Every structure is written in C-alpha cells, then in structure tokens.
Amino acid sequence: MKEITYPRYHEVLYTTVLDNGLRVNLLPRKNFHKTYGLLTVNYGSIDNTFMPYGQDELIKVPDGIAHFLEHKMFEKKDYDAFDLFGKYGANSNAYTSFTRTSYLFSTTRNIEQCLNTLLDFVQKPYFTDQTVAKEQGIIGQEIKMYDDDPGWRLYFGMVGNLYPNSPLAVDIAGSVESIKKITAQDLYMCHRTFYQPSNMNLFVVGGFEPEEMLSTIRQNQAKKQFEPAIPVTRATFESDLDGQDIIPYRMIELDVQRPETIVGIKGLDEVPKGRAGLFYKLKLEMLMYLLYDETTPQYMELYNKGILDDSFGYDVSLGRGHHFVTISGDTDSPQDLSNAIIEIAENALKLLEGKEEAFELAKKEFVGRTLASMNSLETIANRYEGSLFDYATLFDVVPLYEQMTLDDIKGLAKSFIKSEAMSVYQILPKEDVQ
Template sequence: MKKIFYPSIKETLYTGILDNGLEVTLLPKPDFHKTYGLFTTNYGSIDNEFVPLGQEDFTKVPDGIAHFLEHKLFEKEDEDVFQKFGRQGASSNAFTSFTRTSYLFSSTDNTLQNIQTLLDFVQDPYFTDESVNKEKGIIAQEIRMYQDDPNWRLYFGILNNLYPKHPLHIDIAGTEESITHITAEDLYLCYNTFYHPSNMNLFIVGNLEPEQLMTFIIENQAQKEFVPSQPIKRRFPVETPKEIIKEDRIELSVSRPKAIVGLKGLDTLPEDGFELLKYQTSLQLLLHLLFSDTSASYLEMYNDGLIDDSFSYEFTLDRSFHFADFSTDTNEPERFANQMINLILKSKDSPELTERNLNLAKRKMMGKHLQSLDSLEYIANQFSSMKFGETTLFDFAEVIDSIELKDVLEAQENFVRPDGLSRFFIYPKERA
C-alpha cells in the first residue's frame, strides 16, 4: 500500500492496486464520525459500442443500458439491497453519468459490514428477463419525466447540436424506444466487460484505520474469482467541426424563452495528467473572469434585461469530449446568443483578463476548494471525476497555484474557435 502525504492540505492518502486490478484509495478523517464509500466503474452512457470481454469484434448495445444496469444491480434474487443497508444503519444510492457509474453508502457505524455489502452486491449480478422487462416501465417513466423538464431539454438540445453523432447527445437513461430492446443477456455482456475489478476503483473516506481496512478489502476480493482482464476497446463516431449544428429550436410549455450557447473543444488535449487538470482549471478561471456575477459583461447584460438570475455557465471535460455552455431565461433569446458569441470570440482582448483579477479568482477558487474538503461526499465524488493519471483532487491546490495569466490566455487560444460554436432555443408553445 502506497502512502501519499499532501502538505498543502495536510491530508494523507493510502492507495493500492489489488491482484485482480481493483484500485483502492483510503482517506482517514479521524475527526469525523461518518464514513462514505464510493465504488465506481469507468463505464457510462456513452460506452455503447465496444469489444466485449473475451471477444474480438465490436458490438453495439441499446442506448441507456449503463443506467439500466445500475438500477438492476440493487435487485437480488432473495433481498433488496437498499433494505439491507438500512438494517445496517447506512443510506445508499447510485448514479450514472456519461462516463462513470458509482455506487455509494454513508454510515456512522458498521463500517466494515457496509463496505462488504457494497463490494458484494456490486460484484454479484442477478438479472432475469422477467425482472428486466418489469424495470422497463419504471425507467420509461423516468425518461418521460426528464423530457418534460425544460432545462434538461435545453442542455441536451445543445449537446445534440455540438455532438450530433457522438452518443453524448443521447439522454443518459436512453429513450423509451431504446430501452425496449435491452435484455438480461445484454446486461451480463456489459457487466462482464465493464465491471471487471481492473476497470473499477473503490474510495473510502472517513473515520477509518487504513491498514486494517485494506486488509479487510484484500480478503474480501481474494474470496472471489474473476477472469483475466483485457484492455477495453471503445469506439466513438468521428466528428468534424463542419458537422456541428449551428442552430436549432423547439417549443415547450414554458412561460419565457430559454437560450443556450455551446462551445465545443478540439480533441487535442495535454496528455500529462497535471497539465490536463491545469488546462481544465485555466478555462474554468477564464469563464469566471469573463462571466461571473461580478464581471462587467454579466452586469451589462443583467442591467440591460438580457439575462436574469437564471444565467449560468459551465465547463465540462471528460474522456472523448469537452465543451462549455452558457444559458439563461430571456425575452430576447436571439440577442442573448449573439451577445454571448461576440463576447466569447473577443474574449482574449477582454479587459477582465488581468493579473489582479486572476489572482482574486484563484484565491476564491482555492478557498472554495479547501472549504469543500470538509465534505466527505465532495471528496469521494470529485476524486473519481478529477483523476487524470497520477494527478488527483489533492493536487488541485498546487494546480491552482501554478496557473499564470499566460496559461489562461493559451487555454483560451486553444479552446475558442468560431467553428466550435452553436446555439439552441426553447420558445413557449403557442396556445390554440
């Protein structure tokens, strides 16, 4: 087991890779009564075309299957996993994103028992055609619920514009039509490929003794048999900037129009983990300088009535994609989009990009980061999403400190391109 001490945040991390390939990370927090565990597989909604374990050819599975599989893992032949965690004094949940599926628990006692339950239920699949068909109706209702959410539709509207071929634009839960094709055999195919320990990581944070806990996890895994691992081969459609849909719109039952502008990044990114996190953070700082609620651009648009408190922006970077989006409710969606695109394209010359402003933004980001390290949930969830090679969440303070104005300008130069822009609108449905 490897021990890593981070002097800037006074945290000690314990990591190890077991014989079956499972990566285990333990973070002792002796001042906490609670323990939080997160068991994650590097498998999400976009992974719908791959070479199954033990095979040689690519196969394509129905959209939404990663989310469907997450639901079904909680159901066993003779028990309900949620109820079992409840009897052990723990709360449990799970979530599926574009690239990951995570299972979690939180408890103040019975820590070893709850960790064992977490490992055992995720590593013991039970699917039948009968239970799969029953679940389709439940997930179809969930899909319909999100289709009635205007903000969800706005977000996936811009994703469809930016990534018209890539599965990123498809709802994480799939479509009502796609899930009808999911079978128990499909679930086992995906499970056996992506839930191999070598494609998973276990993160435990809280009041724990690392040596004792690592021994317990090793013994748990030694009792189980896994086939030899093989590198997972995924395949995604090739897209060019010319295929970006520049504009689209729909009508929904909303009281005011909604507008969103998206900017798609190039596929060329730093290969080094530290530099990749630095690139991501530089762009997050750029957007903060340009569009936070203290920036001149924000105040001008707000005072002009072009945006309101619903305005938001976000930068997303993950394997096989990265993009930014800017959205608001507005009575003038076209003018908002034009204004945003103009500000984005001219962002390199913005008077907001100064050393003084950058230092203020860095201090704010650093303070928020250090404060968040008091949350076990934040640590566990962010550790998985911010792991770039050997660089992790606990290097984030060093990354922030290393960024200079030239790094922000270089990131801007790489990211902002006219051919990467798109816009999407939702207008109120006309009443008959």
C-alpha cells in the same frame, strides 16, 4: 500500501492495486464520525459500442444500457441492496454519467458491513427477464419525466448540436424505445465486460483505520472468483476537429413560461494527458468565470438591460473523448442573450486584457472554494477521476491554481474559443411561435 502525503493539509492517502486489478484509495479522517465509500466503474452512456469479454468483434448495444445496469444492480434474488444499507443505518445511491458509473454509501456505523455490501452487490449481478421488464417500465417513466424538464432538454439539445454523430448526443438514460430492447443477457454481457475489478476503483474516506479497512477489502475480494483481466476495447466516436459536424442552431417549442437559450462551445483543441489535463480543465473553468461570472462588467451590463437574470450560468464538461462548455439562461430576449454570449466569447482576449487584479482575486476565490470543499468527504471522493488525470486527488488542485497565470488563460482562450465551434439551442413558449 503506498502512502501519498499532503503535509500542507495534514492528510495521507493510502493507495494500492489489488491482485485482481481493483485500485483502492483510502483516506482516513480520524476526527470524522462519517465514512463515505465510492465504487466507480470506467463505463458510461457513451460506451455503447464495444468488444464483449471473450469476443473479437465490436457490437452495439441499446442506448441507455449503462444507466439501466446501474438501476438493476441493487435488486438481487433474495435481497435489495437499498434495504440492506438501510438496515445498517446507511444511505446509498448510484449515478451514471457519459463515462462512468458510481455506487456509493454514507454511514456513521457498521462500516465493515456497508463496505462488504457495496462490493458484493456491484460485483455479483443478478438479472431475470421478469425483473428487466419491470425496470423497463420504471426507467421509461423516468425518461418521460426528463422529457418534460426544459433544463434537461436544453442541455441535451446543445450536446446534440455539438456532437450530432456521437453517443454523447443521446440521453444518458436512452429512450423509451431503446430500453425496450435491453435483455437480461445484454446486462450480463455488459457487466462481464466492464465490471472487471481492473476497470474499477474504490475510494473510501472517513473515520477508519486504513490497515483494517484494506484487510476488509482484501478478505472480501479473496472470497470471489474473477475471470482474468483483459483490456476493454471501446469504439472511438468520430468528431470533426474543424467543427464541420456542429449544428449551428436548433429550436424547439415547449410549454414554458419564458424562453430559454443556451450557447455551446465545443473543444476542437487537444486536451493534454494526465495531470496536465486537470490543469487544462481548471484553466477552462477559470476562463468561463472571468468571462461570465456575475462579478464581471459584461454580466452587469446585460443584467441592467434585463437581458439576463439569476438563472444565468455556465458549465464545463471534460471527460474521456470530449470537452465543451455551455452558457445558458432564461430570458425574454433569447436572441439578444445568445448574441451577447457569443460576442463575449469572441472578444475574450480583449476582455482579459489588463485583468490581472480580477484574475488574482478569482484565483483566491477558487483556492478558497477548494480548501472549503476538503471538509466534504463526498467531494473528495467524487472529484477523483482515476486514470483520466493520472490519479490526481482534490489535494493536488490548489498548487495548480497557484501556478496559474493570466497568460495561461489567454493562451487557452486563443486555442479553445473558435467561431466555428459555437452553437445555439433555444426553447421557446409555444404561444410565442407562429
């Protein structure tokens, strides 16, 4: 195992790549009773057009299949993984994003059994037509529930505005219609293609000895037969770099008490590779903080005018093949709020001028947040993005903040914020629309 030391935090990360291609990261915390394990597949909802393992032509599968597969992995012929984790006194869960699927457990005992269970249920698929049909009903209800969630509709409405011709525009769970098309054969094909050990990484952090943990992992993998690793071939989705594909405005009517508005800014600039990409993301988060945080003068002005309230916030999304920000809130004046958000963005360089003191205070806050998050085993593992940022960990973040300058933020504002990259999506109460 390779040892990566972080003397500043008295931490040592043990990392290796097994013969089958599985990347393993082990971070022992001797004074912690809890252990958290996260097994991640480089496969998400946008990967719906790809070349199946052993084939030489691209195919398109139904929307929502990555999320469907995540749900179905827990149920086996003779046991349910959730029940097994419960037997061992552990909590377990899973989630699917645009670009990844992750399976996890958290426990204070029976670590070896939990780790073996995690690796076994994710790497050994079991699907039948009957179990797939049952899950179609369950996920169909989940999709209908999200259809009734204004916040969810607002967010994906904006993603649809920014990436209208991309699989990003489709709900991660798909639609009731699309999941009805999923078959057991589809699930086996997707598992075979994407759930190769070489397309996965395992991150375990907590109270254990690294050599013992690695021995458990090696023994588990040695018992299994894996097909030869091959690179995954995905279709690349097109997105206009001049912003011509962006839908400037859309609105829907729902049964909500107050209007909701969201402004999106799509990144038309290029995100650097590796650690520089992580630095880019941190700068983008800092830019949004300096423009829209509740401590800014522009926030307070809008708050005092009653245009925004504490529902107001922003989000930065950066992943394989995409990056964008959203700024949103509930308001009685949706047009005033969206106009104000856009005006702040378009005047970013002017607003950042002379803000050295505010920037230095923000850096200290961000560093403090990062240091505090190092006490969370879950955050350490969940923040790991694998190859996207050249295998950087949470412990690599603080030095990047410390080298960040206000000029870096101004430079990013200049390259990222473009009027043609902006869009507005609104949800209005039905009774207010004639």
